[in-house]
Amino acid sequence: MTQKSENVRTKNKISVVLAGNPNCGKTTLFNQLTGSKQYVGNWPGVTVEKKSGKVRNNLNKNIEAVDLPGIYSLSPYTPEEIVTRNCLLNDDPDVIIDIVDATNLERNLYLTTQLAELGRPIVIALNMCDLLEKNGDKIDVALLEAKIGIPIVPISASKNVGVDKLIEKVVQISEKSKYVPVKNIYSPVVNKTLCEIEEALEEIKQHKYHRKRWTAVKLFEGDRVTWAHYDFTQAQKEHINSHIEEINITKNIDREMIIADERYKYICSITDKVLTRRRPADYLSISDKIDNIVTNRFLAIPLFLAVMLLVFTITFGAPGTLLRDSADYFINDVVGSGVHSLLVSMGASEWSQSLVTDGIVAGVGSVISFLPQIMLLFTLLSLLEDSGYMSRAAFIMDKLLRYIGLSGRAFVPMLMGFGCTVPAVLATRTLENPKDKRLTILITPFMSCSAKMPVYLLIISYFFADSGPLVLFGIYLLGVAVAVLTALLFKSTILKGKNAPFVMELPPYRMPSPKSLWLHIWERLKDFLVRAGTVLLGASVLVWFLQSFDFSLNMVTPDESMLASIGKFIAPVFSLCGFGDWRASVSLVTGIAAKESVASTMAVLYSGTSILNSFSALSAFSFLVFVLLYTPCIAALSAIRREMGSAKWTALAIVYQLAVAWFASAFVFQIGTLVTNLF
Amino acid sequence: MKTLNDLKLGQSGTVIRLGSSGALRRRIIDMGITPGAVIKKIKAAPFGDPVVIVVRGYELSLRINEAKEIIIEE
Numbered sequence: 222m223t224q225k226s227e228n229v230r231t232k233n234k235i236s237v238v239l240a241g242n243p244n245c246g247k248t249t250l251f252n253q254l255t256g257s258k259q260y261v262g263n264w265p266g267v268t269v270e271k272k273s274g275k276v277r278n279n280l281n282k283n284i285e286a287v288d289l290p291g292i293y294s295l296s297p298y299t300p301e302e303i304v305t306r307n308c309l310l311n312d313d314p315d316v317i318i319d320i321v322d323a324t325n326l327e328r329n330l331y332l333t334t335q336l337a338e339l340g341r342p343i344v345i346a347l348n349m350c351d352l353l354e355k356n357g358d359k360i361d362v363a364l365l366e367a368k369i370g371i372p373i374v375p376i377s378a379s380k381n382v383g384v385d386k387l388i389e390k391v392v393q394i395s396e397k398s399k400y401v402p403v404k405n406i407y408s409p410v411v412n413k414t415l416c417e418i419e420e421a422l423e424e425i426k427q428h429k430y431h432r433k434r435w436t437a438v439k440l441f442e443g444d445r446v447t448w449a450h451y452d453f454t455q456a457q458k459e460h461i462n463s464h465i466e467e468i469n470i471t472k473n474i475d476r477e478m479i480i481a482d483e484r485y486k487y488i489c490s491i492t493d494k495v496l497t498r499r500r501p502a503d504y505l506s507i508s509d510k511i512d513n514i515v516t517n518r519f520l521a522i523p524l525f526l527a528v529m530l531l532v533f534t535i536t537f538g539a540p541g542t543l544l545r546d547s548a549d550y551f552i553n554d555v556v557g558s559g560v561h562s563l564l565v566s567m568g569a570s571e572w573s574q575s576l577v578t579d580g581i582v583a584g585v586g587s588v589i590s591f592l593p594q595i596m597l598l599f600t601l602l603s604l605l606e607d608s609g610y611m612s613r614a615a616f617i618m619d620k621l622l623r624y625i626g627l628s629g630r631a632f633v634p635m636l637m638g639f640g641c642t643v644p645a646v647l648a649t650r651t652l653e654n655p656k657d658k659r660l661t662i663l664i665t666p667f668m669s670c671s672a673k674m675p676v677y678l679l680i681i682s683y684f685f686a687d688s689g690p691l692v693l694f695g696i697y698l699l700g701v702a703v704a705v706l707t708a709l710l711f712k713s714t715i716l717k718g719k720n721a722p723f724v725m726e727l728p729p730y731r732m733p734s735p736k737s738l739w740l741h742i743w744e745r746l747k748d749f750l751v752r753a754g755t756v757l758l759g760a761s762v763l764v765w766f767l768q769s770f771d772f773s774l775n776m777v778t779p780d781e782s783m784l785a786s787i788g789k790f791i792a793p794v795f796s797l798c799g800f801g802d803w804r805a806s807v808s809l810v811t812g813i814a815a816k817e818s819v820a821s822t823m824a825v826l827y828s829g830t831s832i833l834n835s836f837s838a839l840s841a842f843s844f845l846v847f848v849l850l851y852t853p854c855i856a857a858l859s860a861i862r863r864e865m866g867s868a869k870w871t872a873l874a875i876v877y878q879l880a881v882a883w884f885a886s887a888f889v890f891q892i893g894t895l896v897t898n899l900f
Numbered sequence: 901m902k903t904l905n906d907l908k909l910g911q912s913g914t915v916i917r918l919g920s921s922g923a924l925r926r927r928i929i930d931m932g933i934t935p936g937a938v939i940k941k942i943k944a945a946p947f948g949d950p951v952v953i954v955v956r957g958y959e960l961s962l963r964i965n966e967a968k969e970i971i972i973e974e
């Protein structure tokens with residue numbers, strides 16, 4: 222494309238990217254702009270890959286927005302930074318929306334100064350203005366705009382204030398030139414050198430015109446990616462270097478630091494004038510006061526354990542049980558018997574009655590009745606995440622996690638694992654060190670996900686009615702213990718290595734907004750309903766079919782069915798674990814599709830109370846151990862495959878988890894049998 | 901020579917220079933810890949490590965190992 226045609230806007234589509242620091246409200250804004258439902262969280266780094274969507278607007282424009290990972294800088298170190306940098310450099314967006322957290326102006330503007338150097342049309346969305354006002358601080362937006370030379374729209378993404386204005390501004394800017402001149406922010410000395418590098422570059426004529434300043438700065442800093450990109454000849458290199466060397470560096474300050482230092486000096490010179498703080502320097506905000514208790518040296522860990530216990534008690538104690546009982550009543554006594562009498566009155570054939578009552582209602586229904594309880598657990602975990610508690614948990618637990626070779630950052634995915642393994646595995650992307658990441662992915666599935674709850678509760682209702690909470694607590698704890706042992710094992714063998722550094726922002730506590738909470742819950746609910754309608758329904762019907770007929774398609778008793786033949790083939794594998802019953806094996810196999818299907822399959826296969834004849838209390842427990850530890854569902858496996866980025870590691874994870882599950886449950890059963898025989 | 905690690909809770913200091921190198925150093929710089937920046941140590945985790953500092957108006961946690969690379973004067 223020639224310079225001219227590129228300068229004139231002929232395209233109908235406006236491409237926009239959202240860039241900003243982690244936790245500046247980028248996901249919230251993206252959701253407001255596009256109406257799409259992304260995951261929002263109050264800990265750094267929730268957006269881990271780029272997502273795009275159409276911007277809703279009443280200007281009749283086709284605007285496509287891309288949400289980029291949150292980053293602090295455009296240096297090429299973390300995966301997030303690399304994704305963002307490549308997108309900005311290669312995709313050439315029409316407009317960059319730079320989201321700036323107004324309550325954290327200084328550091329947020331640091332990225333702004335880097336984005337501005339790209340020479341692209343840019344608009345600042347000054348977010349969290351509601352919070353700024355609540356704090357009693359003030360920003361002189363007009364003055365800031367004049368000083369920094371970039372249009373600014375004050376917004377509150379979570380309150381949907383100013384978003385329409387932002388869209389108007391984006392459209393307006395997109396109609397002007399695709400290139401904007403870059404304002405110098407550096408001291409005269411550094412600026413002189415940068416101009417000389419730009420001239421040298423112009424002679425070489427290899428760079429894109431509008432990116433002159435960006436390139437010069439990167440070369441000056443010694444950015445290895447930029448140096449490699451240009452493929453200079455030796456003479457050219459020396460020529461550029463001769464300019465760079467005009468600036469002396471000392472022990473205290475090297476070139477990378479000079480640039481950062483001057484950026485921050487420039488920013489401070491502006492914020493000094495535009496920002497008025499109401500509070501004195503040692504003012505304690507509510508967030509600080511909460512934090513003084515939550516991260517108190519002595520209280521922090523007891524409080525953390527108390528929070529976990531509370532989550533557990535609410536989910537499995539009276540509130541959760543009440544929810545489940547009502548759901549159970551509704552599914553079985555209202556829907557189940559209703560459908561049954563309807564079928565009978567319609568004179569439906571025996572097999573179709575059986576399909577609906579023994580197959581669909583028993584299978585899918587049994588799992589749906591656990592839905593309210595699963596959602597309760599998920600809601601509680603989301604509350605922790607949205608409020609900002611998760612990053613505190615990472616901070617508090619960092620030292621302990623280091624003993625098992627992980628950093629505090631690995632703690633967030635691990636906690637999320639109690640909700641669902643899939644987002645938990647995705648969240649490991651915020652771990653910069655590949656070894657930490659692999660290890661975290663490997664142990665996250667041992668955090669018992671909420672889909673396994675129905676199995677536990679089903680078994681407990683038959684075998685551990687009196688000691689239910691204790692058994693459950695034991696199971697969850699066992700999962701954590703196995704995770705710790707796994708980490709120790711791998712860290713001292715194949716995943717040896719130095720600890721990755723830990724430099725993490727602690728965002729202020731925020732009141733979780735009902736909307737973002739609802740998005741979390743809806744995400745999970747939708748996921749569940751889809752699974753109930755597809756995998757679980759399919760599996761229930763298939764299981765019903767296979768257990769109702771034999772290979773010549775005669776309706777038979779389950780013991781003579783096709784399923785029994787298949788199950789009996791696998792079952793011996795589990796005889797040492799104490800559940801060599803073919804129905805147990807079949808249930809476990811269906812659990813690969815979705816963990817809830819273990820429960821739904823059992824509900825279909827063990828009609829009435831026949832389950833009591835197939836398990837003893839001990840074998841029921843060893844079965845629970847197996848369910849807790851064995852390979853996660855297919856959705857989680859594909860997430861693991863993606864994040865491991867290696868088929869070998871994925872296979873290792875699967876084999877390892879299966880082996881651990883088998884040995885652990887065989888161990889429990891054999892030792893248990895030994896002990897019972899002794900007494 | 902004093903480092904951030906020598907500060908007691910509640911004390912502040914001004915950054916003089918940074919040790920360390922590569923990605924970690926760059927990370928620390930990008931987070932706003934540059935010469936002249938004022939940092940205040942406000943908290944330590946239950947086992948004394950990591951610590952929390954306030955720099956440029958926000959809270960940042962880092963480990964003692966990283967804190968030792970940040971040379972300061974009071």
Ligand SMILES: Nc1nc2c(ncn2[C@@H]2O[C@H](COP(=O)(O)OP(=O)(O)O)[C@@H](O)[C@H]2O)c(=O)[nH]1
Binds near residue numbers: 241264349378737
């Ligand atoms: N008070 C207030 N909170 C906001 C605003 N925008 C976002 N938040 C909250 O800030 C937190 C981080 O937002 P998120 O969109 O996940 O940030 P991201 O990490 O940049 O994607 C969430 O708890 C949001 O609810 C705003 O304008 N005002």
